[in-house]
Amino acid sequence: MTIKTFFIAASLIALPALSYASCSDREHQAQSCAPGTVWDSAQQICVEQINS
Numbered sequence: 001m002t003i004k005t006f007f008i009a010a011s012l013i014a015l016p017a018l019s020y021a022s023c024s025d026r027e028h029q030a031q032s033c034a035p036g037t038v039w040d041s042a043q044q045i046c047v048e049q050i051n052s
Contacts, residue, residue, distance in 0.1 A: 033039050033046035040047045 036049055037046040038049045039045075
């Protein structure tokens, strides 16, 4: 096995693990709410959107 092949194989193994580690924090996930509602981060729920 050449050094080039080793580095390619190592990067293919390491990249999914690194991307999983960077996305494991739940606070950075996007929240989807139903149409007409918005995410209230203080209450941690979707609340009705008030149009003024």
